[in-house]
Amino acid sequence: MPFDHQSHANLFAVQAWLDEHGTAAANAARLLRGAAAADGVFRLIHDVRHAERFSRLMRTRLEALHRLLSLEDADRDPFPSMLPLHPADPRVLEICLLADNLSSLLSEIAPAQPVAA
Numbered sequence: 001m002p003f004d005h006q007s008h009a010n011l012f013a014v015q016a017w018l019d020e021h022g023t024a025a026a027n028a029a030r031l032l033r034g035a036a037a038a039d040g041v042f043r044l045i046h047d048v049r050h051a052e053r054f055s056r057l058m059r060t061r062l063e064a065l066h067r068l069l070s071l072e073d074a075d076r077d078p079f080p081s082m083l084p085l086h087p088a089d090p091r092v093l094e095i096c097l098l099a100d101n102l103s104s105l106l107s108e109i110a111p112a113q114p115v116a117a
Contacts (some may be wrong), residue, residue: 010109014062017105018045021098028069028095041065053064054109066106093099 020023022045030038044061051058066072085093 007053011036011048011051013109014048014054014058017102018048024094025065025069025098027060027103028098030090032068032071032095037068059106060066060101062106065110066099066102069095070073071103 014053022041026038026041026045029041040061044065107114
């Protein structure tokens, strides 16, 4: 398979984002959906850290993390937040900033170049 510069650039961008924000994203996932959600983020961190190329599954998992952090699926979620958060809670701002930052990453890696299956 030929070397795919875009896939590698995307992988490096995601690795850098997860190195900087991965633990915070896992903590936010734990707060919003519980330990299983946090474990999923830590699995994503591990998988991305050991990957040779950026895959469609990785993109899907990042998009799911973004939906969780931005509460996009909250109204369709059969399992409400683990902990009700007041809008003034400082953790709400942190989660919003994480969601915005992840949105920027997803936009950066979104060009129509195909990703590995």
